[in-house]
Amino acid sequence: MIETELHDLSDDADYAASQQQGSQSITRSDSGRRSEPEGAEVVYMKDNVSIHPTQYMSERISGRLKLIKQGDSLFLTWIPYKGQNTNTRLSERGDSDRNNLYTIRPLPLTDVRSIRRHTPPLGWQYIIVVLASGLAFPPLYFYNGGVKEFLTTIKQHVSLVRSADDANVFIVNDFQDPLQKTLSSLELPGVVSVAAQSTNASLVASSSQVNQGRSDVSSYDSNTGSQSLRRQKNKSNDPTKDLSIQVLEKFSLVTKFARETTSQLFGENSGDPFLSNEWKRPSHSQSLPDLQSQPSTNDLEEVPCEVPVPADPMEFEKLALVWGKPRQPPMTKEEWITFLDSEGRVVDSNDLRKRIFYGGVVHELRKEVWPFLLGCYDYNSTYAEREYLRSVRKQDYEIIKLQWQSISPEQAKRFTKFRERKGLIEKDVVRTDRAFSFYDGDDNPNVNVLHDILLTYSFYNFDLGYCQGMSDFLSPLLFVMEDEFEAFWCFAALLERVGPNFNRDQSGMHAQLFALSKLVELSDSPLHNYFKQQDCLNYFFCFRWILIQFKREMRYEETMRLWEVLWTHYPSEHLHLYVCVAILKRYRNKIIGEQMDFDTLLKFINELSGQIDLDSIVRDAEALCICAGETGEACIPPGTPPSLPIENGLVSSQLEDEVL
């Protein structure tokens, strides 16, 4: 049976490298040793190898991974850096406790059963170290690369054999009949019950994220899932138990997906993904016997793999780590006050923006908070300073407004540009959100206010003038700010960022659509290839999304929520592009499966209006943004709207610390 695992590995670059560099010495050592080896030689060291302690990608503990050789024995250690802030608002335990919990003290490689390497198309390579006992350490993410060297180094000192079932699983110390091991680990009731229990709990959080892409879980993933599952055993007194169970649980989830997917795909799968792809959460009664009855290693090979739609390459990531942080309720007045000092300054604007990013603000607060987000008020300003600024701005607004109010009919006759602009604005304000109560009915005065602000703006920014879509931006601003002049200044501030959307040469829109195509290419190359094949790479079907920041895609309240979230510029000032990617990925199966061409795609996308679930899409977008990291940012050319406001230097440096 051993020969099934002793595969020819010559096709594997990592393996080939190891073959060249090292001799295959199989070493055994005293597995009882746990203390720091003396006179040891560090044969491998890598910084910035990190774990995600809570399944949220934004929480991270970084440390140093080492392989230490002492005599004939090889040890692995991973020590988190001291004093680092894992920064989470959600965490309750002290950081030092947490870090201790995850520390890997010198671990003899003889205790390691296998190392699973995962190379996501987007994000960082990670490994999962599975112990002979069946326990697994949490995934170790190599933020500075180095997985290949890591495996190569191990290969130089101990036996490392690639698994026959999965090219990414490297078996250490493989002396046992693999089938035997498989069966024995599967029959352990402890594993099953714990896994089933916790799986159920975690599904509540993740089911809405996974349901759309569910059918993407390919047989490839299901293999790796079962692989790891088979190698797990439970051990109750180990501090890493919780984490290993999480890993186990996620893998079991994958397996389960694969099976359900298969039956769905070849059974009832048809038309509407909203209905047919609704994920049925497994109950205890289903999952228990299900897991146990999985009879042999061949079980999963029976899963047909003629999935009609190429798999979403990030689907596995979604399952391995919970996808984005849960959204919070909107920030209340009481919370808002805690962000202000006695004179009204925002003490920590990063903290504030982060809070708003994760939940928005209650509607009554918008009038107060939006001007900060839009850059109308400095976070460091006091109540008194803002009061003064208000009075100045009120006057300034009146002065600009007078510029067009003072144009007599006689002058207007000789002022074509003015008449044209006024005409454009008149045509648009009467059809802007007229179904919304604030603007409905005949002779609604708010419609006139819209008109006056837009015409005043077209004088304030005469070069840009008025362009269709601007009234969409203004409408919620006026609704929130109520005062005409305050709405005007908020609008002017917003257009400092999104004004290039209305450039005559469409350069602002082209830049964003281009960045979007790059981001899709990065995060879902099959989808990118599909768009390419359909000659859809101009992404004009997303034009409306970007031009007015999803204003036409959601209900009024949701638009306001999304906007305040986007305006935090946390975790990226281009989060709106990741929102686009998130929506496209959510419907990728439908788009590809139904072979939509450009026309059909545009129609489909326009008709998504009102059907986008804001919270889960923002969550997806956040996770995509974090996964894409610097690679994602590199997809977005400098100067792509919305342009950088002043505080953004802080955002990026803060993000480096906090999120990644």
Add this chain to the structure above:
Amino acid sequence: MATIGHNNLNAKLVLLGDMGAGKSSVVLRFVKGQFLEFQESTIGAAFFSQTLAVNDATVKFEIWDTAGQERYHSLAPMYYRGAAAAIIVYDITTQESFSRAKKWVQELQKQGNPNMVMALAGNKADLEEKRVVLAEEARTYAEENGLFFMETSAKTAKNVNEIFYEIAKKLPRAQAPQNPAGMVLVDRQGDAARASSCCS
């Protein structure tokens, strides 16, 4: 382009015209039988489809409804490229929209598919008391430029189905012996040639 399968024809149709002329309203009346007094502006473009039965054949219109503002003009070729038909819409209550319509006609004559069936629609015909553009003026212009002309009202539904029906009848049908489409095709080419020579 119009494509043919047995008795079914797929035809891409684009609506062009000044903003607020009623392009979206005309489409929505035709496709959904709806009319909204304050139809929101079109951002980017919208796509609709509707099938009409003409004699013993059906024509499935794939309709592109575009944003009207001059600012978005640069996007238009993407939408009219390959179109088999176009409806150029103006608002009978504004002279500017009629001028804009003429510019669209010129552009299509230069840049569009030479066999394109073009219709000129004087919309908002229900607003007789606010009329600025005379029907006769528009009709003359249309005849001179090889368009066919109708005054429509998306609000009252006047001539909306009719204009699409007329287009459907005029679409060239290759290898359709019962249909004088060849004539239409030749006429259209002649028109296009004449128009482009005078404009260029």
